[in-house]
Amino acid sequence: MEDYTTEEVKAKYPNLPIGGKLPNPLADLVSKGTITKAQQNAIDQALSQDKQKAIAIGLDEHKSNEEGLREALAGIVADGTITQKQADIIVNLFK
Numbered sequence: 001m002e003d004y005t006t007e008e009v010k011a012k013y014p015n016l017p018i019g020g021k022l023p024n025p026l027a028d029l030v031s032k033g034t035i036t037k038a039q040q041n042a043i044d045q046a047l048s049q050d051k052q053k054a055i056a057i058g059l060d061e062h063k064s065n066e067e068g069l070r071e072a073l074a075g076i077v078a079d080g081t082i083t084q085k086q087a088d089i090i091v092n093l094f095k
Contacts, residue, residue, distance in 0.1 A: 019070055025093040042081045043090065046072045066091055 026043060029035045035043070051074030073087040082090075 002016065026090070029089070029093075034089060035082065039082050039086070042076050064067050065094060069094055 004028050026040045028034070030037050032039050047069070050068060054068065067093050068085070073082070073090060076082050077087050
């Protein structure tokens, strides 16, 4: 792996944010009022746990991204943290 200067990265990838945070589609949903910050935190946690579980049992390659995302969100839909409509919006963000 080669090291690149900030200037080289900016020249090669002009749309990549340098020195700032990467875009977060869930944060955009919070700012639009589609979900709350607490819901974003629950979604982030559910996605992280699902990813860790998939890696641990080797299912990462067997599920589509959409299938894995729907599976990760199912628990927080079932417990009422988010609605199915909100889950569908989130799935569509990552298509």
